Amino acid sequence: MKAAVVAVGTELLGVDRLDTNSLYLTRILESYGVELRRKAVLGDDEQEIASELARLAAEVDLVLVSGGLGPTSDDVTREATARAFGRTLRLDEGALAAIVARFRRFGVAMPAPNRKQAEVVDGATLLPNARGTAPGQLVTHGRCAVFLLPGVPDELKGLTEAAIVPWLRARWDGSGIERRVLKIACVPESGVEERIGPAYAEFGREAITVLAKPSEIHVYASAAGDAAARTERLDRMQARLRELIGDPVFADRDEESLESVVGGLLAARRATVATGESCTGGLVAERLTRVPGSSAYFLGGAVAYSNQAKTSLLGVAAELIAREGAVSESTAAALARGARERFGATWGIGVTGIAGPDGATPGKPVGTVHLAIAGEDGSLTHRAAVYPGDRERVRWQSSQWALDMLRRRLLGIGARA
């Protein structure tokens, strides 16, 4: 079954509103195996809505329309639906009585404009709305079912549960779409793409979606069919994708983040960590402490922005900074070792770099970052990079690479090329 979601309301075309009902509706649709083909947001324009509905009714099996069922003159979804399918509107006495009764319950007479909320597209099924004045409507045109729903999220959810879910369940073959994620750190999108090429061939291109964020890629495997078949297929897909991508995969569940994975590895080893940051300004510590329970393994950090702070807080030798520069392998190593020692932690993370927009020097452009991980036996891993993008992006990527370096150390796998 194929579906479309249409949100009606001129306010949804402005600069400060987004249609969020569609996320809720999508979840319902996915769980009953319905494929969402498109979403549209339209203004309160009768002609525009009518032509969209007429077109969609020829293309999909189910259209969920939200909004435009209010009492004001710019609420025209009822009129537009009637026009789209060559129907008339009729006043439904039962619906009108329900609206009048609702107002009476709150001790007021029904204002005249609300009368139009009892107008029903000829041939439609009325869907009572327990949470508001506007009833929903189900209009069938050819093989397509069109549900009209109020735009108020709470009312939309009530009507969806009361009317749409039973409708879907009655037509459900037990199938549905299920998705599983693999999260990958510090590999570019095209690099992931190259690695997973064989999986496209084996499972079909449409079954795999790649989402890219800076220094983090999410690969989604999706499978349709009944629950047992889905699980079996997703297990196979995930195993194959993991095999193809290799150890850059750091998580296989939606709720995991790089910092929660690193935290879990630290906790499992009863190890602790401390940070010595310069250009990231506390971002690595802030990410590590986003994770509930992080006080079990995160001891603390120093944000050593000034050179003096690097020396006084973390014991980075002033003459080392003078000789090698604050942005150097030696300083990163000294930050990592200093953090580890000062906080008495198993691991120390050191970050120093030039986040920009100012601060570049000859040979050290904006984005130059040195990362270091200090471990138990005095061992040290270092990485130098020039990250692209603005200040925020350089800082984010620095934190991402630093956390991934620690992950690799904890797992005993080699550093990335």
Add this chain to the structure above:
Amino acid sequence: MKAAVVAVGTELLGVDRLDTNSLYLTRILESYGVELRRKAVLGDDEQEIASELARLAAEVDLVLVSGGLGPTSDDVTREATARAFGRTLRLDEGALAAIVARFRRFGVAMPAPNRKQAEVVDGATLLPNARGTAPGQLVTHGRCAVFLLPGVPDELKGLTEAAIVPWLRARWDGSGIERRVLKIACVPESGVEERIGPAYAEFGREAITVLAKPSEIHVYASAAGDAAARTERLDRMQARLRELIGDPVFADRDEESLESVVGGLLAARRATVATGESCTGGLVAERLTRVPGSSAYFLGGAVAYSNQAKTSLLGVAAELIAREGAVSESTAAALARGARERFGATWGIGVTGIAGPDGATPGKPVGTVHLAIAGEDGSLTHRAAVYPGDRERVRWQSSQWALDMLRRRLLGIGARA
């Protein structure tokens, strides 16, 4: 001029992603008097995208398409656009050279899949992308201009500023909707609503929009008409709103944030700041250092998560922690004073609290936070609060209130009730 915005990407039809680029694009369109007629979200389906573009080109003057310009095989916006308008795709050698050069700058060879990003719709104008590999394209069909833009927000914004804004400006008659913001810290939405009541009556309810985030409210004043009339009206509205809301207003420009305002005040006074954080885990330092140039006034911070770190890094007396507790007014004050002294800063910020979900004790529920600002003359401002919400929200609100406390100290205005 009429416009439509189309977001392409199967992930945008899933349960966890919304197209947010359209909000940014809408703001640009509004400011040049362009009417947004509709938004659509389509999957990575060549036929679907092609038929939508063909239809829109007959209905509106401007179509902004985002997404589907990546290197992967499911990126088909280029192909779909060519199909919609009966064009071919050709490989542009200049675009290819730019992509190869971009990869070389980061020290890697261009992966083979990126080659397709140099494919251009015949007759299109190429729009160089300084922030990514995918160039944008401008395709003209009849009276309609179709811009193809990358879906990555940062790249989309860069291309919009470089290519779409000049295009709009060249066609602009000077009319449009203009908006101005007032940003307010640490007042609940209902409190702002109460204060601005008179402005609704004076300027019309539709001219003022209130957007609420945790511990931060944005009040937008909007005006239509020609530039001079708009400016005059917006000046009056902003002055009146500022008068009604008072000193919780911390900024009147979109690009300002609480941390940039605090930074500006510090810089203007040649003052410096250091942080001593526990429950916020570095968030206050991280926010202060988001601001370009913050090294002029931010000296450093300590994330003192363990009690031992509070003592060894910031000199918080162990017996004080034992007597009063790590989450107490005394500890917050000692963190602020310790940070100020250890880093040699004019101001010290101290934060300690229970971000949750664990850690609550009798009398100290999750959300309990103590904030302190230490100033030059040994002076200290303290605030205790219980912030609602989950870990992330407690941490965010703590950072917001701490920064606002410092703002008030810097401005010499009283603490909030």
